[in-house]
Amino acid sequence: MHSLGSGRPTxxxxxxxxxxxxxxGRTGGVLLREGKxxxxxxxxxxxxxxxxxxxxxxxxxxxxxxxxxxxxxxxxGIEASISALF
Numbered sequence: 887m888h889s890l891g892s893g894r895p896t897x898x899x900x901x902x903x904x905x906x907x908x909x910x911g912r913t914g915g916v917l918l919r920e921g922k923x924x925x926x927x928x929x930x931x932x933x934x935x936x937x938x939x940x941x942x943x944x945x946x947x948x949x950x951x952x953x954x955x956x957x958x959x960x961x962x963g964i965e966a967s968i969s970a971l972f
Contacts, residue, residue, distance in 0.1 A: 902919070903919045904916055904917065904918050904970075905917040905924070905944060905969065906969045907947060907948065907968050908966065908968075908969070909930070909933075909966045912930060913929050913930065914928065914929065914930045914951055915927050915929045915936070917944065917947055917968070923941055923942045924940070924941050924943070924947060925940050926938070926947055933954075936950060936951065944968050947968075951966040952966050
């Protein structure tokens with residue numbers, strides 16, 4: 887059985903299998919390892935446009951979410967964070 891992470895945002899090298907992507911303290915979705923990259927599975931309706939999108943890196947996914955939320959809400963400087971699940 888795998889244990890869940892602390893829930894604190896962490897910088898990660900992507901060695902795990904699953905990562906939670908949070909935006910402004912809310913879970914936006916989960917990134918699951920697929921090949922050499924990650925597939926995003928949205929859990930927040932605001933992230934549906936990215937559901938199923940493949941990203942080459944965790945940083946690329948984080949940047950896409952920040953860009954999407956900034957475009958949607960204006961230039962508020964929304965920050966996404968990634969935490970390892972397992």
